[in-house]
Amino acid sequence: MITRFWAEIGTAILTLVFGLVIVKGSLEFGIGWDSSGPQPGAFPFYAGALIALASLGTIAVTLSQRVVGRAALAEAFLDAERGKRVLSFLLPLVAFVVLSVTLGMYVATILYLVFAMRFQGGYGWFQSLATAFVMAAFFYFALEKFFQIGLLKGPIEPLIGL
Amino acid sequence: MDNVANLMHGFSVALTTHHVLLMMAGVLLGVLVGVLPGLGAPNGVSLLLPLTFSMDPVSAIILLTSLYWGALFGGSTTSILFNIPGEPSSVATTFDGHPMAKQGKATEALSFAFLSAGFGAMAGVILITLLSGWVANFALRFSSPEYFAVYFMTFASFIGLGGASPFKTVVSMAMGFALATIGMDSVSGNVRLTFEFDVLLAGVSFLIAVIGLFGIGELLLTMEEGLKFEGVAAKVRIGDVLRTAAKLPRYWLALLRSSLIGIWMGITPGGPTAASFMSYAMAKRSSRNPAKFGKGEPEGVIAPETADHAAGSAAMLPMLALGIPGSATAAVMMGGLMIWGLNPGPTLFTDRPDFVWGLIASMYLGNVVAVVIVLATVPLFASILRIPFSIIGPVIVVICFIGAFTAASKEFDIWLALVFGLVGYLFKKLDYPIAPLVLAMVIGDKAEDAFRQSMIFSQGSLSIFWSNPLVSTLMAIGLALLVLPAVGSAARRLRGAKAASTV
Numbered sequence: 255m256i257t258r259f260w261a262e263i264g265t266a267i268l269t270l271v272f273g274l275v276i277v278k279g280s281l282e283f284g285i286g287w288d289s290s291g292p293q294p295g296a297f298p299f300y301a302g303a304l305i306a307l308a309s310l311g312t313i314a315v316t317l318s319q320r321v322v323g324r325a326a327l328a329e330a331f332l333d334a335e336r337g338k339r340v341l342s343f344l345l346p347l348v349a350f351v352v353l354s355v356t357l358g359m360y361v362a363t364i365l366y367l368v369f370a371m372r373f374q375g376g377y378g379w380f381q382s383l384a385t386a387f388v389m390a391a392f393f394y395f396a397l398e399k400f401f402q403i404g405l406l407k408g409p410i411e412p413l414i415g416l
Numbered sequence: 417m418d419n420v421a422n423l424m425h426g427f428s429v430a431l432t433t434h435h436v437l438l439m440m441a442g443v444l445l446g447v448l449v450g451v452l453p454g455l456g457a458p459n460g461v462s463l464l465l466p467l468t469f470s471m472d473p474v475s476a477i478i479l480l481t482s483l484y485w486g487a488l489f490g491g492s493t494t495s496i497l498f499n500i501p502g503e504p505s506s507v508a509t510t511f512d513g514h515p516m517a518k519q520g521k522a523t524e525a526l527s528f529a530f531l532s533a534g535f536g537a538m539a540g541v542i543l544i545t546l547l548s549g550w551v552a553n554f555a556l557r558f559s560s561p562e563y564f565a566v567y568f569m570t571f572a573s574f575i576g577l578g579g580a581s582p583f584k585t586v587v588s589m590a591m592g593f594a595l596a597t598i599g600m601d602s603v604s605g606n607v608r609l610t611f612e613f614d615v616l617l618a619g620v621s622f623l624i625a626v627i628g629l630f631g632i633g634e635l636l637l638t639m640e641e642g643l644k645f646e647g648v649a650a651k652v653r654i655g656d657v658l659r660t661a662a663k664l665p666r667y668w669l670a671l672l673r674s675s676l677i678g679i680w681m682g683i684t685p686g687g688p689t690a691a692s693f694m695s696y697a698m699a700k701r702s703s704r705n706p707a708k709f710g711k712g713e714p715e716g717v718i719a720p721e722t723a724d725h726a727a728g729s730a731a732m733l734p735m736l737a738l739g740i741p742g743s744a745t746a747a748v749m750m751g752g753l754m755i756w757g758l759n760p761g762p763t764l765f766t767d768r769p770d771f772v773w774g775l776i777a778s779m780y781l782g783n784v785v786a787v788v789i790v791l792a793t794v795p796l797f798a799s800i801l802r803i804p805f806s807i808i809g810p811v812i813v814v815i816c817f818i819g820a821f822t823a824a825s826k827e828f829d830i831w832l833a834l835v836f837g838l839v840g841y842l843f844k845k846l847d848y849p850i851a852p853l854v855l856a857m858v859i860g861d862k863a864e865d866a867f868r869q870s871m872i873f874s875q876g877s878l879s880i881f882w883s884n885p886l887v888s889t890l891m892a893i894g895l896a897l898l899v900l901p902a903v904g905s906a907a908r909r910l911r912g913a914k915a916a917s918t919v
Binding site for chain 2: 258279308313331354
């Protein structure tokens with residue numbers, strides 16, 4: 255179980271690192287003044303510095319609340335049951351993204367919808383396959399034919415002549 | 417009365433069959449987006465935006481704004497029937513709307529919600545009609561320092577009035593600004609902050625951020641809570657609607673007060689969500705029997721709905737006249753305007769009057785169309801929510817990622833949407849406000865240009881922000897917004913401490 259305290263601290267450290275990365279990246283372009291005005295790095299430098307400082311602020315506030323013993327911080331951020339529900343949704347979602355960039359978005363859509371309906375929703379094969387193919391066909395006709403926008407395609411579409 | 421003549425011209429632009437059909441399509445899509453969890457107004461607009469690139473800007477903005485009205489209405493439908501707010505701004509509607517529905521007064525609650533929402537929206541649009549020309553004229557006097565001061569004011573009010581931890585608001589806002597600087601720098605021609613990754617050359621699109629933060633993030637949160645839709649069935653009969661409409665004038669004070677709150681929160685970047693909560697609280701406090709609130713009091717539906725829609729439409733005023741969006745959805749639309757090659761701000765009124773007034777006229781028509789359509793289609797959309805989440809959820813995921821890809825046809829954007837989704841989930845759970853991030857991403861370049869040009873005028877001295885009465889006033893208001901809430905809470909704490917010590 256993750257408590258709210260650790261979630262707060264962890265997120266603040268992440269944003270702190272993001273801020274420092276921006277600061278470091280900005281320093282390459284100069285943050286001072288040259289003949290054309292402020293150098294290109296100046297604005298992102300201050301933005302990055304603000305992120306870092308405010309993240310430190312959040313860490314300080316969270317730590318001081320812990321010292322005072324604020325009850326909300328000890329509450330669960332994510333318990334086992336909720337974590338399982340999130341993961342059961344997140345993992346197929348990540349798989350969908352990976353499939354999209356390898357097999358193309360239409361194939362990924364069909365596989366993902368069939369998986370979610372058949373194995374997570376408990377629907378029959380027929381219903382799952384029908385829904386998935388209808389959705390994919392809908393996107394194909396709406397995007398490629400009507401709006402003339404191509405989606406990411408993989409190795410399978412050319413085989414069936416799409 | 418130039419504005420009236422302009423508005424009439426606007427109606428001639430908006431009242432074509434093509435545009436009225438677009439309005440209806442937009443409202444229907446909007447209600448759908450508003451009803452479905454995980455899809456809200458900001459990412460509904462983001463998903464549709466790439467499809468409008470080939471359209472004429474007037475048609476495109478009519479479609480997008482109509483989607484926005486539809487989404488606001490759709491959000492209230494689920495609040496009342498299912499006790500699940502489809503939009504953050506309709507949370508306050510659940511307090512009394514759902515109890516009313518459970519008492520068998522679903523039609524009455526829905527009619528009150530839609531009619532008062534229509535009233536609020538009209539109030540907002542009338543304000544835009546009257547003031548926008550004047551504000552734009554005034555803003556023509558602005559140069560870079562004034563613009564920077566206005567941006568400063570916008571973000572100061574987020575930090576001061578936002579209600580979230582000021583540190584978290586600053587993190588969110590500055591992340592938006594930092595993300596906006598990635599890629600080509602338009603002033604120096606340098607490529608910044610790409611860390612040698614070629615995929616970052618073109619920058620990070622705000623569309624991807626919105627789709628990830630609002631769409632994927634929201635879905636993950638919905639999933640975690642193990643959402644179940646247990647709704648109240650609703651049939652909307654015309655007779656009931658008319659009977660409710662006849663009762664509406666009784667609540668004229670609530671309507672007026674809520675419209676004013678909504679308009680104020682819409683123009684300042686408080687946004688519809690804050691407006692609806694504030695309006696609900698005010699209605700409860702000023703009511704003769706506050707105990708009835710939360711148990712199905714019609715005024716508890718009317719107050720947040722009116723304010724929500726008044727704020728939603730009033731948010732278009734600063735976007736059009738100043739180039740500063742008043743809400744996350746307005747920010748996405750403003751980004752769209754820039755992609756279509758328009759320059760939001762005072763010059764838009766002189767350069768493209770047909771666009772501006774066509775849009776304003778379409779807001780009158782769009783809201784009327786929206787009220788009619790939404791009343792007619794409530795049973796249909798309510799039945800959509802009876803489809804189990806194990807189908808709806810994955811379909812929304814697919815729509816979000818396809819939308820992310822169509823924004824620029826880049827494979828990298830799909831990964832980016834996933835990252836933003838995880839960040840959105842984390843931020844939402846920990847009460848980081850997300851709207852400032854989106855606003856900062858959209859106006860980041862403009863704010864940076866304003867800052868750099870001001871610095872060039874003044875040879876690097878910050879005193880330029882106090883160099884004339886106009887810019888000093890704007891900066892002073894900004895500082896006041898930033899500091900006053902902190903002073904206020906400190907004073908309250910002091911007074912509280914004193915009161916405690918005297919006991």
